[in-house]
Amino acid sequence: MTPELHTIPGHRAVETLVAKLRRRQVVGSREAALETALVLRQVVSKARFSNIQQLITVIREVGRRLAEAQPKEHSVGNTVRRVLHNVREEYNSATKGSAAASRNVYSISKFVLQGQPRKHTANAAKSDARITLKENDADDPDSFARALKPVLMEAIQDVLDELETVYDNVSKNAKDHIHSDEIILTIGHSKTVEAFLKSAGHYRNYTVIVAETAPSYQGHEMARSLSASGISTFLVPDSSIFAIMSRVNKVILGAHAILANGGLFAISGSLLAATAARAHSTPVVVCAGQFKLTPLWNLYHEHGALDFADPSSVLGFEEGKLVERVDVVNPYYDYVGPELVDVFITNDGDHPPSSVYRLIKETYDDDDHEL
Amino acid sequence: MAPGPMLDVHPPAGPPNGEPSTGQQKSQKAMTKAERRELQEKQRAAKAAKAAANGAPGKPSGKPKDQGAPQGGAAKPKPSRASDAQARPTLPAATRATEKAKAGQASMAVDTAAKGTQARGLLIFSHFGLPKPVSAAKGDIHPAIARLALQFSTFKITGANARCIATLTAFKTIIQDYVTPPNHTLSRHLMTYLSPQISHLVAARPMSVTMGNAIRQLKLDISGTDFDLPEQDAKDALCRKIDTYIRERIIIADQVIQETASNKIKDGDVILTYARSSVVEKVLLEAHASGRNFSVIVVDSRPMLEGKRLVAVLSEAGIQCTYLLLPALGAVMSEVSTVFVGAHSIHTNGAVYSRAGTALVAMMAKRHSVPVVVCCETYKFSESIQLDSFTKNELGQSLSAYSLLPSD
Numbered sequence: 044m045t046p047e048l049h050t051i052p053g054h055r056a057v058e059t060l061v062a063k064l065r066r067r068q069v070v071g072s073r074e075a076a077l078e079t080a081l082v083l084r085q086v087v088s089k090a091r092f093s094n095i096q097q098l099i100t101v102i103r104e105v106g107r108r109l110a111e112a113q114p115k116e117h118s119v120g121n122t123v124r125r126v127l128h129n130v131r132e133e134y135n136s137a138t139k140g141s142a143a144a145s146r147n148v149y150s151i152s153k154f155v156l157q158g159q160p161r162k163h164t165a166n167a168a169k170s171d172a173r174i175t176l177k178e179n180d181a182d183d184p185d186s187f188a189r190a191l192k193p194v195l196m197e198a199i200q201d202v203l204d205e206l207e208t209v210y211d212n213v214s215k216n217a218k219d220h221i222h223s224d225e226i227i228l229t230i231g232h233s234k235t236v237e238a239f240l241k242s243a244g245h246y247r248n249y250t251v252i253v254a255e256t257a258p259s260y261q262g263h264e265m266a267r268s269l270s271a272s273g274i275s276t277f278l279v280p281d282s283s284i285f286a287i288m289s290r291v292n293k294v295i296l297g298a299h300a301i302l303a304n305g306g307l308f309a310i311s312g313s314l315l316a317a318t319a320a321r322a323h324s325t326p327v328v329v330c331a332g333q334f335k336l337t338p339l340w341n342l343y344h345e346h347g348a349l350d351f352a353d354p355s356s357v358l359g360f361e362e363g364k365l366v367e368r369v370d371v372v373n374p375y376y377d378y379v380g381p382e383l384v385d386v387f388i389t390n391d392g393d394h395p396p397s398s399v400y401r402l403i404k405e406t407y408d409d410d411d412h413e414l
Numbered sequence: 415m416a417p418g419p420m421l422d423v424h425p426p427a428g429p430p431n432g433e434p435s436t437g438q439q440k441s442q443k444a445m446t447k448a449e450r451r452e453l454q455e456k457q458r459a460a461k462a463a464k465a466a467a468n469g470a471p472g473k474p475s476g477k478p479k480d481q482g483a484p485q486g487g488a489a490k491p492k493p494s495r496a497s498d499a500q501a502r503p504t505l506p507a508a509t510r511a512t513e514k515a516k517a518g519q520a521s522m523a524v525d526t527a528a529k530g531t532q533a534r535g536l537l538i539f540s541h542f543g544l545p546k547p548v549s550a551a552k553g554d555i556h557p558a559i560a561r562l563a564l565q566f567s568t569f570k571i572t573g574a575n576a577r578c579i580a581t582l583t584a585f586k587t588i589i590q591d592y593v594t595p596p597n598h599t600l601s602r603h604l605m606t607y608l609s610p611q612i613s614h615l616v617a618a619r620p621m622s623v624t625m626g627n628a629i630r631q632l633k634l635d636i637s638g639t640d641f642d643l644p645e646q647d648a649k650d651a652l653c654r655k656i657d658t659y660i661r662e663r664i665i666i667a668d669q670v671i672q673e674t675a676s677n678k679i680k681d682g683d684v685i686l687t688y689a690r691s692s693v694v695e696k697v698l699l700e701a702h703a704s705g706r707n708f709s710v711i712v713v714d715s716r717p718m719l720e721g722k723r724l725v726a727v728l729s730e731a732g733i734q735c736t737y738l739l740l741p742a743l744g745a746v747m748s749e750v751s752t753v754f755v756g757a758h759s760i761h762t763n764g765a766v767y768s769r770a771g772t773a774l775v776a777m778m779a780k781r782h783s784v785p786v787v788v789c790c791e792t793y794k795f796s797e798s799i800q801l802d803s804f805t806k807n808e809l810g811q812s813l814s815a816y817s818l819l820p821s822d
Contacts, residue, residue, distance in 0.1 A: 226538070230741075257716055257739040277539075281740045282715040282771030286803035290538050312741030315774050322777055358737050362722065368729040370736040374745040 053085040057105050064113040072118035072299055073234065076334045077206050079109055079122040084199045087130075093187050095134045098195075102127055107414045115350040115376075117300035117308075117337040120414055122202065124407040125334065129198035131408060137194060205390065209332035210235060212390030214242035220328060220388065223247045225292040228284070228320075230254045231310035232261035233297020235330045237268060239388070240295070244274045252277045252291065254284055256312050258356040258373060281312055285319045294320040296379070298331040298387075302339050303403050305381030305396025307331075314377035317384065326385045333391045338403050338412045350375040542809050556591065558584040559611045563618035569718070569810070574758045574794060575664055575692055578624035581615065582660055585632065586653045593645075600648050601639040608636075620808045623759035623767070623796045631659060667791040668693055675754065675789055676701035683708040683751040686784075688740075688775045690720035691756020693789040695727060698754070702733050709734035711746055715771045717810060740771055743778050753779045757790040765800045766790070770810075773803060 060082050063069045069078050086105050092098040106123030113119065213235050221227060221243040229236055229251060240251055251269055255262035255278055262278060270276040279287060288294075294316055299308040307329060320327045354371035381396035394402060562584050565571045571580050585608070592607060594600045612629060615621065621629075635655045639648050671693055679685060679701040685708055687694050698710060710733055714721030721737065729735045738746065753775060759767045766772070766788050779786045800806060 255716070257741055280716050280770070282769075282774070285773035285777065286770060286807065289802045289804050310741075311745070314744035315741060315778070318744075318777055318781060319774060357739055357742075358722070362726075365722070365726055365729065368735070369725050370734075372736060372738040372742055372746060374742050377741075377744045 053082070053089045056082045056085045057108060061108055061112040064109065064116060064119065067113075070116075071234075072116065072335055073206060073209065073332065075113070075116045076118040076122045077203070079106075079119045080126065080199060080203045080206060082109070083123065083126050084196065084203070087126075087195055087199060088192065091185065091188060093185070095131075095191075098130065098188075099127060102130065103411075103414055110414050117339070118334050121300075121334050121337055121407075122206075123414060124338070124411040125202050126199055127411050128406065128408050129201060130195055133194045133198045134191065137191065206332070206334060209334070209390050210238035213330055213332060213388060214239040216388070216393070217243035218246040221247055221249055221293070223249060225249045226252060226290055228252045228254065228287065228291045228294045228316060228325075229265065229296065230262065230281075230284075230312050230316050231256045231259075231297060232265040232268075233310070233330070235332060236295050236297045237265060239330045240269060240274060241272050244269075244272060248275070250275045250277065252279055252287055254279055254281050254312060254316065256310060257281055259310075259352075261310070281315070284316055285322075288319045288323045288325060291320070291323075291325055294325055294327045296327065296329050298329050298335050299376055300337045300339075301329070301331055301335050301387060301399060302337055303400045304340050305384065305387075305399045307335075307379050307384065308376040309379055311374050311377045314379050314383075317379045321383050327383055328386050328388060329384055330388045333389050333402075333406065336389075336399065336403050336406055338407055538804075541805075542807065553610050554607075555614050556584075556588045556611055558587045559614055563615050566615065567618040572718070572720075573690075573692055573756075574622050574624040575668075575791070577622050578628050578793075579660055579664060581625050582628055582632075582656050585611075586656050589649050589652050589656075592649070599641055600645060601637055601641065604636050605633055608632075624794055627793050627795075628659060628663075632656065663793040664791060667793070668696060671789050671791065672696050672700040675787060676704060676706075678752060678787060679706055679708055680751075681707050684711060684749050685709070686711040686713060686746070686750040686753045686775070686779075687724070688713045688721075688753075688755050688772050689715065689718070689769045690724040691754075691769075691789065693791070694754045694756050695724055697789060698728060698733065699731055702728075702731055709736065711736045711738065711750060713738055713740055713743055713771075713775060715740040720769075740774065743775065747778045747782045747784065750779070750782070750784050753784055753786040755786065755788055757788050757794060759794045759796045760788070760790050761796050761798055761800045763799045763801075767796075767800055767803075770803075 060069070060078055063078070064075065069075050083102060083105065086101065087098070090098060090101050092101065102123065106120065106127070109123065110120040217239045221240070225247075227240065227249060229240070230253070243249070251266075251274055253262045253266040253269070253276060255266075257280075266276045266278040296307075296309050296313050296317065299310070301307045309329075317327050319325075352373045352375040354373050357373045358366060358369060358371045360366055381399075384396045387394045387396065387399065389402075391402070562571070562580055565580070566577065571577055588608065588611060589604070592600075592604060594603055612621075615625075632652075632655075635652060639652065643651065675693075675697040679698075683706075685698065687698070687710065701708065710728055712721040712725045712728070712735060714737065716739075725735050725737050736746070755766075755768060755772050755775065757766050757768045761767065766776075768788075776786050798806075
């Protein structure tokens, strides 16, 4: 009963994004997540449905297509799951009152503040905002959609808002993680890490060492940007990571996707930095938005899960005959295992790798892990 | 052995007069953060200039050529956002790169004087000094040494073996050209003639352990020369001893390593090596020549990218090669059966001193339980102890880090 794509409202926007993802015109996990949320908002606003199941089927179908367009861009699927989760939540709270909303109380991120979950007794008086919903109304099939759409739009807007403020929220506690006179090592050019370091730069004087991260050399950009905002910055070749590690206080990495086991995909070279940090017992901090949490496990197929980039930046055609005879490997991501990470700093608080699975359970619905 | 260059990338400051002068009129509180910073910077510059004028003693890099630098250098480490934005697009990349090489030196002098905010960051690198241009030959430097020093300092000759052989060959020429002055004996005087030559080489690039060991042996040979020997005979004898040293300690040692190490390669093995070691190259070629079927993964890293040469040689010989840069190492390590690396020196505590990045390769190999084989001749053994790669090390060329950048 999966609907054909052309019957889906707003299918043109979907097709456009699919093409863009495929051609890698949309790259970077936040960019992809934002685009996905925008497309989903369009789809939901145009969708015709008379019960929640129909709507969910439509969103899923769109999500499946988007995720298939670029399977390594995990944030696309994550955004779809997040939207589905929010849609269900709104639906549940609209139909069953605040029963669903009280689930949040058990959130692991609030556990420290609120202590053990207690029975809720004072939630009876909260039913004033209920919308009268009638599913599968034969007389007026659109009544359900009409009644529910405003709250659904709000739910999707929440996802968008979260994506837009993600850098600020991740970096709001930066000064608690970076202290004066510390030496921080980072690799690549993660926007989240950049915002984090700059935010800490307002409060602290510290030094950043950026590894240049061959072959994309994103480290150059990062170093330029950091030093432009007044942070003392050093750029070093990747080969000196180990030598410098003995003087580094903290390693801060960006992530492409955070997996359910607490491991992550990050720009290639991250594994070297994280392993070197472990060898020197230097803490490894990962800065990432919540939208990078991915309900995937990557325990066995490390190599196959990597994305391979253009080899010409490693060994170009200017090498002549060599190009024909030599295999060149240029993976874009490294898989960094959970044992190498000390903490994830997200826009939803700081978490150890061991509780990531729990965060994922709270963020997404179990039914959506396979889109 | 030579770590890659460590650059600080403080972008060059805008023109000194580009700073708005309004900052000083406002009260400290009314100023924006950038303005306050600028003011601070100015004060610091003034202080540094004063200190420089007074010739403040005890500065770590108080060489004459640094004295002029602080004025310009003061604004360099922390340019305000505004002045930086103006300055950057107008400056061509080349000048930026040269600026950078000097920035460290200049700002270090400033910061130690002014207790600058980033003195800490710079101080951890301060013991390295900075690669300096080859100084004009002081005193009586033999042309062979002058040329060799230039080749060392520009990294035209690299690698412990190559540098040792080149040095010894140059010494042979010197010894042949040497004439004992009247009233001196060769065994006493030759060394005093050689010492300034050696210091000239060391000024160009810190002496390698191999050169140190070879020179020590040479000194011993010189002092042991018979007084009664005619001068030419004595010189010939010394040259023969040098030849013997090169042959026995380096060339034959390499052949022995080739035999032993190539036996460690089995059919179907995947060998990983880092950068380019002359011994490892010979080992791999020998194993291939003896009919073993294996493939090689060459891991490489900027700034020297020596692995490209190795890949060219190996693939020319018909060995199946894979080439990748250091950050991609994690993706292939699980397939590797043995890692072969060369060494610059081996220390008494067992530490291996080798091309920057070797530690990362060895670390990853250990994590994947892959054996690591170091190919090292015994003349590379050093009596010192090395605990980490930070305390005693040298810096590579810093300019190449930017100038080689493909996309910049």
